[in-house]
Amino acid sequence: MSQNVSVQPLWKPRGSFIEQSNLKKYMDWLFVKKGLYFRDYHDLWEWSVTDIEDFWESIWQYFQIKSHDIYLDVLRRSDSNDMIGTRWFSRATLNYAEHVFRNKTKDRPALLFQSERQSLTEVSWATLEQQVAAVATWLRKRGVKPGDRVASVLPNIPESVVAFLAANAVGAVWSSCSPDFGHASVVDRFRQIEPKVLIAADGYTYNGKSFDKTSALRDLLNALPSVEEAVLVNYLDKNAEMEGVTNWDDVLDTPSAALEFEAVPFDHPIWVLYSSGTTGKPKAITHSVGGSLLEHFKALALHQNVKAGDRYFWYSTTGWMMWNYSVASLLMGATLVVYDGAVAYPTMQVLWTLADRARINHFGGGAAYFIACMKADVQVPTERLRHLQTIGSTGSPLIPEAYEWIYQKVRKDVWLISLSGGTDVCSAFVGGSPLLPVYAGEIQCRMLGCRLEAYDDDGRSVRNQLGEMVITQPMPSMPIYFWNDRDNERYRSSYFEMYPGVWRHGDWIKITSRNSVIIYGRSDATLNRGGVRIGTAEVYSAVESLPEVKDSLVIYLEREDGSGYMPLFVVLAPDVLLTDELKARINQELRTQFSPRHVPDAILEISEIPYTISGKKLEAPVKKILMGHDPARVVSRDTMRNPEALDLFVEMAGEKFVG
Known part of the structure; x- marks a missing residue:
């Protein structure tokens, strides 16, 4: 990440690509429906962060958000004009999973799944709907109501997607930990939210080894007295049973009618995500149903150009917010590709081979993965990745050499999208635009609706010099609160202590003269x-x-x-x-x-x-x-x-x- 910005782009969008992109179609819609004309992306961005009510209402309208009640207003700021307490689309009631199932079709699968134990297999939309309906019915019969928490300790497998959509369908709050988390780590997270239902696997595999988690599940249940119902997913042993715990297959056998969706208020909690917890108890970051819905439509459709029929993959565990983000590809009508296992087992080519076999269009992973592939000189089957349209990277800054490796060794015509955001918004603040070129080491743009600036020590917005990454206007996907955070004390101290009323994210960045962004690490x-x-x-x-x-x-x-x-x-x-x-x-x-x-x-x-x-x-x-x-x-x-x-x-x- 050099101090001087790159001179030559690694990729430039073709005219036909721009014209067919979701973002250009949205801009055309704004012109026809709203009389708004923008010369380029940066003009559009400036409008989106200045007239924020009009912008977010346009996202609502463009993506035809279904509300069971008419909203009164788009934005209602708190009495203190603070970001904390901002209300969006008051009185609207909706359901996230309902928008997912608007895309059900017989023409393509809902999910594709592969693991270290399982070859590539399909899950149809009909099967997904039937299983979600059965689990939702079972949850309702067990007394799960809107606002109750459903917690999961599952690998990245189709059952995780089914369980989340079912919990969301009944209005419950979802929370997930990966089974490779230690016992104390899971307890520190789930004890804060007091889940009513716990769904867990009997184990997981990684690097060719199996790890039994049945005794850990028993210990976890003993540590979580709030749990009234527990479900065991037989992942390692199809015959495993636990006394007092319902088997997943029995849940799927629950007789159910058509899938029903509980309409909840816009600011109803959708899930609780957690900070890394490297110091102190992990923060239980709670997002809203409506805020996540709008943000994910905007981010995946406009900034990653995900379309109906595309195949979307992001390597993640269920303990990382990128799992939630990748599931959002179902909102676009995409097929979600799910993988459980290590990136280097049996070889470093495993995910690239998956990209070929699954005909993946959007391939995502952590920056560390791409850097490791570069270091290992992994031989990517370039000639067989004809379907690949985008490569996404996040988690840490992607070094310029890795950008160049992707264009030299993977595909010279792929659109590389570097994202940065995080658990705090379950999305990105900065990311890709199909209208802009890609330069080595640079993130293409600040995302729509995100008034992101670089502040110097005196709290002044600066260009072409290092500064603190700040957000100066509210976004619907910001946390509604931290769970059990009295008077929003932890929420306020996490983001608003350095610059009162301004969100300080904790990244050290530079906004370049061409409005791209370079991230230099945690401040x-x-x-x-x-x-x-x-x-x-x-x-x-x-x-x-x-x-x-x-x-x-x-x-x-x-x-x-x-x-x-x-x-x-x-x-x-x-x-x-x-x-x-x-x-x-x-x-x-x-x-x-x-x-x-x-x-x-x-x-x-x-x-x-x-x-x-x-x-x-x-x-x-x-x-x-x-x-x-x-x-x-x-x-x-x-x-x-x-x-x-x-x-x-x-x-x-x-x-x-x-x-």
Whole structure:
């Protein structure tokens, strides 16, 4: 992620592509129906964040949102004009799942599923509807009412989609954890929301290994006294049973009539998502049915160009908001491609092979996955990916070299969409536009309806310089509240403490002269060296471009005397030694691409970088550990993908690591 923006685009949309895009058709509709003409995307964006009521009402109308009651007004701000407490489409009542099933058809499957244990198989819309109806009926018979919580500990399998749609159909609030979460991590999340129903699998597979979770399920039920009904999905063992727990197949056998949808208020909770919980109890972030519905129509249709009949895939677990986001592709009439397993089992080609066999049109994953493919020089079956239209990346900044690898090794005519947003809105703030070119290391645009700016230290909006990512106008997909958050204390402290009334997201960004966005990493992990702020993503971009370096982590430690120490930790490729010559090349790369301030004080080899389950580097927790903070208070190991990776840093802190 260089300091200067790229000169030549890697991809430009053809005229025919632009004309046939959902976004251009929406703009044409605005002209015909509203008399609004926009010269380009940036004009459209400016209108969408200035006349926000007209914009969101146009999304409602364009996508023909079905409300069972007429809304009184589009936007009603709180008495204090604060984003918290903003009300949207008051008095409207609707249902998310009802909009999904508007797309049922015999012409194509609803789902395609593959796992480490299961070859590619189809789930028809008729089967999906029948199963959702059966589960919804079972939930109603068990006394589940609108607002009750249905919690899930399931792998990324069709049963997860069925369970969510059924819970939503009856007006229940959905919440999900991946089965690879530790016991304490799941309890910390679900105990906050007191679920009435728990649906869990008997285990899961990963990297060719099976992990039995039946005893963990029993422990979880003991820890959650609010659960009145539990359901076991037999994923590993078709004959597994648990006393007092209903089998999923018995739920599916529930006699049911036509699928019925409970109409709930626009701001009724749809699901509870959770912050990573690396420090303190995970925040139980609660979104609205209506806000998620509008945001997902806008994001997937207009910014990713997902159309009816397309096949949509995003590699995710059920514990990451990208699972919820990918399920939203069903709103467009797309076929959702579901995969359960490791990205490198049996080889790193497994997902690319799936893209070929499933004829995937939209292929998404974490930035770390694409960087790993680049590092491993994965041979992508380019000639067989004729259906591939877009590649989506999120989770962390995608380095320019990975952009270039995709265009050189995957498809030169694919539209690469880098997204950034998160659990906070279950969508993205910045992402793609089918009207704009793609430049290496840059996210194409700020998304419609999102008044995103970069603020300097004085709270002024700046261009072409680093700043804090802020949102200055409310969006329907912002949390309605954090569950059990008295007086919105945690909500307010999470986003609104630095700039009163303005959402500070915690990312360090630059808005370029062409209105693209470059993300430089989390602002709480910014390297403040000699009064100059450095984004960690810059360091990773330069260091990890070297083939000898597999992964890296950089932090800045402030000393009591006002000086500082910046170590760079590197994971090397197999059979590579950290020689003085390699250190010199790393330093030269940082100095050449960026500045002398980017050169670390020391380069240290370690075996692996600690990551959260969702794939984020634990920069701030490592920094706190090395500065002497109690590791148990700094990070919950249950939230980590590789908790043993912390041990070395704990040892370093014990040796009074100061450099």
